[in-house]
Amino acid sequence: MANEVVDHGRRRFLTATTAVVGGVGVVAAVVPFIKSWEPSARAKAAGAPVTVDLSKIESGQQLIVAWRSLPVFVVNRTKAQLDALPSVDSRLVDPKSDQGSADQQPKYAQNENRSIKPEWLVVVGICTHLGCVPDYVPVIKPEPFDPDWKGGFYCPCHKSRYDMSGRVFSGVPAPKNLQVPPYHFVDDKTIQIGVDPKEAG
Template structure:
């Protein structure tokens, strides 16, 4: 025994060192197990990965003047097949629009910042969520008078608060909606297959 009452015999010292080392190892292993759920939480779940996966769609059978609705990342996506008559209206709409030249670059990728807001003029791809309060705008492509606009030139109308967009998803001036409908990242795998969620190869 030492002066402080601690047993300093070799066998006692060896036992204490063993117990100290064992406790440290057990503590480290326990900390490792405790960390596993936390580290796992950094990895996206299978459902989250699926929600963000690209959506591939053949649009070869989509008739001119019609659109279909897809779902990507939990959001509805409109793919509209515009006719030559619809495309002819786009330059004429500029005086009526809040952002006719797509100067708000948050609303579309650079490759869709043109008069059609699309890669191919005939195909429009939009996130179908009104930029006011998130309602789904209705596709009303007919160039004829409507109850909400006697001089309607075709486009999108939000039934919730009456915001109007043209056939490129550009918002009219003085609407509740503050911005154009967003264009998601997308590209064409071939002439008739669109891939939503992935930019074209080489796009910034």
């Protein structure tokens, strides 16, 4: 009887061990399979679309996401920032965003807001001078680099300035507005960068 009890205990131990090892094996096999469904790092770098949840960006805040290995600024502009845009038109190189190629500013960004929806700015965060990443300086107040600052982006490398629509100021090294990447609204709370509205439709 004692031997029989020992055998049952051993049998339970071996069954449990086999189940655990088998479970680990299944997980080890499934994880790479599921991972294979995701875009590769190379595909992401090549321009796979990036989805952004706008509900996490409060009014006046900026979120930086990576698309094609580039920083993309997504800004939820305040009413004050939007209201101030016309006041800097006379100081800008391209206030109507009608210069440059369609890659630099697509048709849906050829307006004062340079956006599909006024409050949401989506631009590539690379200075059009020598490729530095500008700082987001959102507060409308005098700054050492501009006593009449209305909010926008300031490049610390060579002092280029852009307004809250990413439009470049005259008299700075940068020649063009910040690039607007292709993007569209999936719904009121989500955008997808990398696909323009026509392609999404």
